[in-house]
Amino acid sequence: MTNQNVVVQAITVAAVANSPPLFTYPPPRTSGSSAAAAIPKKYLSPVDLGGGWTNGWLEAMKASSPTHAKSALLSAPAVESEQDEQSTWIMRHPSALSKFEQITSATKGKQIVMFLDYDGTLSPIVDDPDSAFMSDTMRAAVKKVARLFPTAIVSGRCRSRVYEFVRLTELYYAGSHGMDIKVPKGTRYTKKKKAVLFQPASEFLPLMNEIHKALLETTRSIPGAKVENNKFCVSVHFRCVDETCWGVLVEQVVSLLKSHPELRLTQGRKVLEIRPTIKWDKGKALEFLLKSLGFADNKNVVPIYIGDDHTDEDAFKVLRDRGQGIGILVSEYPKDTNASYSLKEPYEVMEFLLHLVEWKRHSLKARSEE
Numbered sequence: 001m002t003n004q005n006v007v008v009q010a011i012t013v014a015a016v017a018n019s020p021p022l023f024t025y026p027p028p029r030t031s032g033s034s035a036a037a038a039i040p041k042k043y044l045s046p047v048d049l050g051g052g053w054t055n056g057w058l059e060a061m062k063a064s065s066p067t068h069a070k071s072a073l074l075s076a077p078a079v080e081s082e083q084d085e086q087s088t089w090i091m092r093h094p095s096a097l098s099k100f101e102q103i104t105s106a107t108k109g110k111q112i113v114m115f116l117d118y119d120g121t122l123s124p125i126v127d128d129p130d131s132a133f134m135s136d137t138m139r140a141a142v143k144k145v146a147r148l149f150p151t152a153i154v155s156g157r158c159r160s161r162v163y164e165f166v167r168l169t170e171l172y173y174a175g176s177h178g179m180d181i182k183v184p185k186g187t188r189y190t191k192k193k194k195a196v197l198f199q200p201a202s203e204f205l206p207l208m209n210e211i212h213k214a215l216l217e218t219t220r221s222i223p224g225a226k227v228e229n230n231k232f233c234v235s236v237h238f239r240c241v242d243e244t245c246w247g248v249l250v251e252q253v254v255s256l257l258k259s260h261p262e263l264r265l266t267q268g269r270k271v272l273e274i275r276p277t278i279k280w281d282k283g284k285a286l287e288f289l290l291k292s293l294g295f296a297d298n299k300n301v302v303p304i305y306i307g308d309d310h311t312d313e314d315a316f317k318v319l320r321d322r323g324q325g326i327g328i329l330v331s332e333y334p335k336d337t338n339a340s341y342s343l344k345e346p347y348e349v350m351e352f353l354l355h356l357v358e359w360k361r362h363s364l365k366a367r368s369e370e
Ligand SMILES: O=P(O)(O)OC[C@H]1O[C@H](O[C@H]2O[C@H](CO)[C@@H](O)[C@H](O)[C@H]2O)[C@H](O)[C@@H](O)[C@@H]1O
Pocket: 117, 118, 119, 120, 124, 125, 126, 127, 128, 129, 130, 132, 154, 155, 156, 157, 228, 230, 235, 237, 239, 268, 269, 270, 271, 273, 309, 311
């Protein structure tokens, strides 16, 4: 078992797209002085800890909720109508189903490596994170895909938890937003004698447990708040919290972070996430897995990454920067993204996976008959 540590470095800021964002992420400071001046640069979080930090996050929480984002668009006279917005976006990020042939022709003769996010991609978003089950039909589709292509799950969840949901031993798993990767021994692709465990934030484990405990305690008074221990990341869910309490909740999180400049705050779908300020994310995890599979500099490899969240943007950006691979965003709404294609919901993800299986089987058969 290898356990490499990655040096704690300056922060990687979340991926930003070329076009103007529909809502800002990470949130801007709204006012206040910077308490971050005293913090060593290597630990500096994406937004400083000045007085505006809480307000900035609160605004971001509101703006990233689709109903808010939508009404903001509709009330701005300069913005195109909602429908125009949708069709402009879909032209830029066409459906991976309607452009299926374009995708497969780009992968012809090349090795596809499949990367799948879990929540909102393989399982629908539900109120209770512990009930985010994947359907049997989706599991069967992923199983079929994994028979044909190396397949990895890259999730914000704790690795063991996401495995409990997926329950497919033949996959590679990266949990805690890529900070906990397990490459099993002796797979078809790696043939390694020992499993490889890569945990670049391992030194943060005791601190993350402390943070989890502290947040369980402080958020106890807020109805609907849920704190999840994702090993190298702690998630504070606000999906079931009344909007009037969001300010108090974010204040609690921010005040805890004030004494921990080595941690940073990010936001997912109705969730605030506290994680170590290390230069590691889902994009780095994608690169690490490609390397572990022996495909590091292989130009004949096409990674396909499907995800629905801010944190998946790091992976989309890696593919865009490499000029290699296909990023597919799962979203019903126009969102600022580095992905090239889109799918509306997990059901469409399943259809796409099954199309891919069908196409690959067909081309293998055709080749064997040549
Ligand atoms: O990277 P992912 O696999 O997409 O994980 C991201 C977060 O997903 C989970 O939260 C999200 O899904 C929940 C269940 O549908 C939903 O209730 C919540 O509002 C969403 O944010 C998970 O619970 C988090 O720990 C993950 O970080």
